[in-house]
Every structure is written in structure tokens, then in C-alpha cells.
Amino acid sequence: MNAPKETLRDAASARGMKIGVAATLEWIRCEPDYSATLARHFNLLTPENAMKSGPLRPGPGEFDFREADELSDFAREHGMALRGHTLVWHQQLPSWLPMESGERAVWQPVMEHHIHTVASHFHGRVECWDVVNEAVADDGELRRTPWLEALGPGYLARAFHLAHEADPGARLFYNDYGAEGRGMKSDAVYRLVRSLLDDGAPIHGVGLQMHVSEENHPAAEDLLWNIERLGRLGLEVQITEMDVRLRLPVSPDSLGCQAVITRDMIDACLMADNCTAVTLWGFTDRHSWIPGFFPGYGDALILDAVYEPKPAFFAILDALRHQSSSSGE
């Protein structure tokens, strides 16, 4: 990799923020370039899948923390903070859960035991948790997940209280996609977290996932407006899963567009006092969820499949090194 001497993490630290990435243990173990780049450029690590309930819970009453612990150890050994992802989600649930049952008597103990056990296990190691992930549907209503069906809307506040009881030092986030700029879902997430705060839930921040594309991404000014209105509630904001997918085959123009979008998102975070981190959902096009979920799209990350930096890599470095042009520099 012919990257510049300066690292993303040094540039981010100089601006008082974290640059994070979702990581997978398999690639750390078998690709030296992957683990070296991960440690060199990032100071915040999110296990892409290893801390989700399905991977953690092979059987009823059974937890397997080995993979998540190895990722936690990697982060600690390389001076990286750890983001916990995620305690309550409707996807990647344990295979043994009786999905057909909508009974509180089934789902309440599962949620309570899960949050207590997992947040206690990582006590003192996780800097911030995505306590609840993607609870708002695209129409702005609460998503009709097994958690909502069985437990009612109160499951959200309860999840935050349980996580806080298990690890009072962790900052607790609500995390979602499609709520980055202005719009119905963004307003719905704003109302949700405001109501959680009003009800006394220990929520400290909002994660804006930022899975975007050339055609569909928030305007930088709308993202900044949204971050700042969440800040007026006293909430921290992090960009938690950024990738900018491109229609394949890419071109110099589309790579340039990706770099501009990336820069705009970083600039908006840098301009807001309450935006504390930007996490990418992977860093090399060699390993990304996008091609499997968005046929015809790919190349969503900042290094290509052979770890060469793309224009988006330099866009992040440039944004971190300088105030944005709109700040009058």
C-alpha cells in the first residue's frame, strides 16, 4: 500500500475525533495487510458481526465470546477504542429463538438476560454501545420487530436502562440508517430519542449509519443541521457505518464523486461540536457487505481490493488536516 506517511488516526486525533472501522476477525487472522492497515489508520473498532446476538449465542443459555473477545483484544493491543454493535436488533438473532411466538413471557427474559450478560461481559472495554439498532421503519413508525410485538414500545427504554446498569461507564447509542439528513425517518428518530430522554432513559448518543450511494446521500448542510438539532437535546452523534456504494464498473468520475461525498460527510461531522467519531463499514473493497446486498454496486470503501488508497481515502485525510472550505479558511 503506497499510502502517505500520515495516518488517518493521527489526523483524526489531532482534530479531537475518532476514525473507526468495522472489522472481521477472519481477515485479521489471515490477511497481514488487513490487520496492519486496520491498526495503522484507525483508533476505533466495531466488530462487524461478532457482537450480534446470533453469533454470540449458539444455543439457549449459551454464550460464545471467543471471537468478540479476540477483536476486543486486538483493539486494546493497538490503542483502539471499541464500539459495541449491537445489543437489540431484529436481524442476526439466535437461530433457536421461537420467532413464531409473540409472547412477552418468551422475549422479555431473552432481552433482559442478553443485555445484562453481554454488557457485563464487556464492562469497561466498550466505549459506546449501539443498544438498539434500526427500531424505526422507513415509514417513520416503530418497526414491527419481535421486540415491539412482544414487549411494546417500552422495550426501547428498558434496553437502555439494562445496558446502563450492566456497564455504567459505557455511552449508550440509538443507531439507525436513512436518518442522516432531513426527512420523515430523520424526524421520527429525533422524536424517538427525545421521548427516551424525556422518559429518563440513559441514552447518550445517536449513531447515523451513513450507508449511502452516488445517487442517494444527504446534503452536507442537512447532515450538519440534523447533528446539531440532536446536539441541542444534549446528545452525542457519531457516523457509525459509512460506505458510499458506486454502480459498477466505476469510473474516475464516480470515484471522484465518492471522494466528494465522503469529504462532505467528514466536514459536517468536524463542524459539529457533538459529532465525535466517523466509523467506516469496512476499509477495503476486498471485504464489503455491499456486493452481496446491492447487486451491480460495489467499491464502496476507501481502499481498493489490493489495499491501494482511493480518492476517498485522501478526501478523509484532507478533511481531517484542514477546516472545511465553508468555514471561511
Ligand code: G3I
Ligand atoms: O458467518 C456465517 C458463515 O458461517 C456462513 O457460512 C455464511 C453463509 O451462510 O454466513 C455467515 O454469516 C453472514 C455474516 O454476515 C458474516 O459474513 C450472514 O449470513 C450475513 O447475513 C451477515 O451479513 C451482515 C449483515 O449486517 C446482516 O444483516 C453483514 O456482514 C454486515 O456488514 C451487516 O451490517 C449491518 C449492521 O450490522 C447494521 N446496519 C446495517 C449493516 C448492513 O446491513
